Amino acid sequence: MLKQPRSTQRYAPIERDDETPLTRRIVELASAFGRYGYRRITALLRHEGWRVNHKRVERIWKREGLKVPKKQPKRSRLWLNDGACVRLRPERKDHVWSYDFVHDRTADGRSIRLLVVLDEYTRECLAIDVARRLTSDDVL
Numbered sequence: 001m002l003k004q005p006r007s008t009q010r011y012a013p014i015e016r017d018d019e020t021p022l023t024r025r026i027v028e029l030a031s032a033f034g035r036y037g038y039r040r041i042t043a044l045l046r047h048e049g050w051r052v053n054h055k056r057v058e059r060i061w062k063r064e065g066l067k068v069p070k071k072q073p074k075r076s077r078l079w080l081n082d083g084a085c086v087r088l089r090p091e092r093k094d095h096v097w098s099y100d101f102v103h104d105r106t107a108d109g110r111s112i113r114l115l116v117v118l119d120e121y122t123r124e125c126l127a128i129d130v131a132r133r134l135t136s137d138d139v140l
Helices: 019-032 038-048 054-063
Strands: 097-105 111-119 125-131
Antiparallel strands (some): 111 125
């Protein structure tokens, strides 16, 4: 009726006797080498003497829910030539100021830019410059 062979309906997967120790070893290697994928783990297993196919390791890898975590981005820092850090901790009022650009749109859809200057110690807004365009001379 379904035009499907009987062998597909009666297939029962046969678990190999080395499946449990192999799974345990794959999980151990994946936790020891966090950035390795299933292909590199397959190479390590073969180097240890396991006779495994990369497809079998991939199947176990997916079944156990293993995956390679995304690479962490490097933190960008502001450095001077002598290696000192630019960022200062504010100790008093008017010691450290910071500025930021804020972009928004008006009701008619045109762009508007705001230059905001803050005192880091008191968190007080010292100036807000609003314009359609802000040039470097405006910032200075």
